[in-house]
Amino acid sequence: MSSATSESIDSGSVPETARVPHGGDGLAPSLAVVEAIAELAGVEPAELSAEGIVLYDHVDPDALNALVSGRSDADVSLTVAGYDIRVGPDSAVARRSGN
Secondary structure, three states, rough: OOEEEEEEEOOOOOOOOEEEEOOOOOOOOHHHHHHHHHHOOOOOOOHHHOOOOHHOOOOOOOHEEEHHHOOOOOOOOEEOOOOOEEOOOEEEEEEEEOO
């Protein structure tokens, strides 16, 4: 089950953003990115590749984890398959590009 939280304009609309916490004993930052994108795409994280979205095609997950893990000043922004992603010290936030 996903730990993503979503925000939408009204209760019946598609979520505009998804926030997934990471760090500590929880998810790695790269996995939080995958979960956030999956939340907005409306699929399970394992199904993203069937949607043509593969994180590794856009960023090295190990490098992303190394940049962010354990850093209180982490702030990484990237675009993955039409989603703007911001990875901070404790969460990954995804938003559809152009919003």
